[in-house]
Amino acid sequence: MASSTKDLSDAEVDRLREDTPGVGHRIHFNNAGAALMPNPVIRGMVEYLQREAEIGGYEASAESTVRLEGVYDSIARLVGSKREEIALAENATLAWQRAFYSLRFGAGDRILTTSAEFAANYVAFLQVARRTGARVEVIPDDANQVLDPQALERMIDSRVRLIAITWIPTNGGLVNPAEAVGQIARAHGVPYLLDACQAVGQMPVDVRTLGCDMLTATGRKFLRGPRGTGFLYMRDDFLKDVEPAMIDLFGAPWVGPQRYELRTDARRFETWEANYAARLGLGTAVDYALSIGIERIERRCRQLANEFRASLSAIPGVLIRDLGERTASIVSFTLRTAGAREVMRHLATQKINVSVSPPTSTPLDATRRSLPDVVRASPHYYNTIAEVRTLASAVREIAA
Incomplete structure (x- = not known):
């Protein structure tokens, strides 16, 4: 796929997903942990x-x-x-x-x-x-x-x-x-x-x-x-x-x-x-x-992460834990109705992968902000808006 200054098109994302066998089995939002490998990596x-x-x-x-x-x-x-x-x-x-x-x-x-x-x-x-x-x-x-x-x-x-x-x-x-x-x-x-x-x-x-x-x-x-x-x-x-x-x-x-x-x-x-x-x-x-082009990847990641943050902000009982005006493709949040690990387990039953970041992973920040375990969802360019909305809908059900 030739690099371009243009944003990734839907057709390009479809081809990238065809090159990613894991998307056929799970909705993977744990790229900050370990992303799904594409076929050329696996094959090589x-x-x-x-x-x-x-x-x-x-x-x-x-x-x-x-x-x-x-x-x-x-x-x-x-x-x-x-x-x-x-x-x-x-x-x-x-x-x-x-x-x-x-x-x-x-x-x-x-x-x-x-x-x-x-x-x-x-x-x-x-x-x-x-x-x-x-x-x-x-x-x-x-x-x-x-x-x-x-x-x-x-x-x-x-x-x-x-x-x-x-x-x-x-x-x-x-x-x-x-x-x-x-x-x-x-x-x-x-x-x-x-x-x-x-x-x-x-x-x-x-x-x-x-x-x-x-x-x-x-x-x-x-x-x-x-x-x-x-x-x-x-x-x-x-x-x-x-x-x-x-x-x-x-x-x-x-x-x-x-x-x-x-x-x-x-x-x-x-x-x-x-x-x-x-x-x-x-x-x-x-x-x-x-x-693919790193600049294009960054724009795509930002679009997906911002879409998810916007969806979360509309769900009662959800608190987004990210800091700063410029944010990366890692979305951290907690729910009033369920602990982070319970949320992760529930999403896993729907074949949605997220992870949990415990206070021990960033002890200074967690102590300063009194953070509990937080749910961490990290979209990547091969994820889709539809997958983001599926994740947000699943979180809404848990928060209800």
């Missing part, structure tokens, strides 16, 4: 595994060297980087950890983060603070409860060693001002780590415009890739001074007695063994998204 992975079975694992990877190397080019195109700045990982958490734990902190150093930070990242901050004496501080939000760049600017001093934020949190449609954060980080020479798990695949990502030194993402969410895939971007000028916390012979070859040399590219963060079928699936998913 199955064919590669069959080839491994036929000729051997090492032999299959050698035979597919060009395709495997092409994954780095595809991701570089997706995020506006060089291929040498991309490292693949088994998941986004591991990619994030490889970046974060390679940084050095000391007593009194300051790590600045956001109130919407993902719990897995925040506990890592706490661990490093406990080990080193560094401090973890939360950047204040503005009147819309979105990260306030002016407040961040006022926090900067010589002890700030890292700004690390989640662009779009796991528990709702908030979009933090990642580019504005990058401008401040660059102006003061502060390293900037951006968790883009929920952004990559549903909206344009350009690491140069964002101004981040490090960015991490997953394949399974809005990219529609397989589980067990993720990647790390690390800016080349930043990379040259960073040594991974853990290395092996792939990222740091042994070159002589008592000596190793780190690779010059971001693959110093990789290990020798990898799931090559999953990597090919990730690369195919990236190419698939690029062929």
Whole structure:
């Protein structure tokens, strides 16, 4: 499908749905968890595994060297980087950890983060603070409860060693001002780590415009890739001074007695063994998204999410929990008449997939707002307005 500046037409959506076997079985609004893979992704992975079975694992990877190397080019195109700045990982958490734990902190150093930070990242901050004496501080939000760049600017001093934020949190449609954060980080020479798990695949990502030194993402969410895939971007000028916390012979070859040399590219963060079928699936998913056009995907996602929010706002007893004026394709809400998990179970009986985001996933935000478990519905471009209305109607029945 050729990319275009035009919105996705109904005919194009129909073709994309024909390419998505999962839509024949469920109405899938859990794309912020794991999106439905398209046929080319599934087919490519199955064919590669069959080839491994036929000729051997090492032999299959050698035979597919060009395709495997092409994954780095595809991701570089997706995020506006060089291929040498991309490292693949088994998941986004591991990619994030490889970046974060390679940084050095000391007593009194300051790590600045956001109130919407993902719990897995925040506990890592706490661990490093406990080990080193560094401090973890939360950047204040503005009147819309979105990260306030002016407040961040006022926090900067010589002890700030890292700004690390989640662009779009796991528990709702908030979009933090990642580019504005990058401008401040660059102006003061502060390293900037951006968790883009929920952004990559549903909206344009350009690491140069964002101004981040490090960015991490997953394949399974809005990219529609397989589980067990993720990647790390690390800016080349930043990379040259960073040594991974853990290395092996792939990222740091042994070159002589008592000596190793780190690779010059971001693959110093990789290990020798990898799931090559999953990597090919990730690369195919990236190419698939690029062929549609990320800007078109963003517009389609916004249309569907806004349609659902508008429908929810008309249902008595439903409270939309999303923050900010600009919202992403994650709609979080609660009902007065039923808990989030009860809602998810009820919708599942109607073959509608949503998920539940518990307070433990975003503990700072949940504590601040006294959030319970929230229902999370995350439409993607292959969903339809009719499916959105079916979901809204089902929620209305539960709320009655």
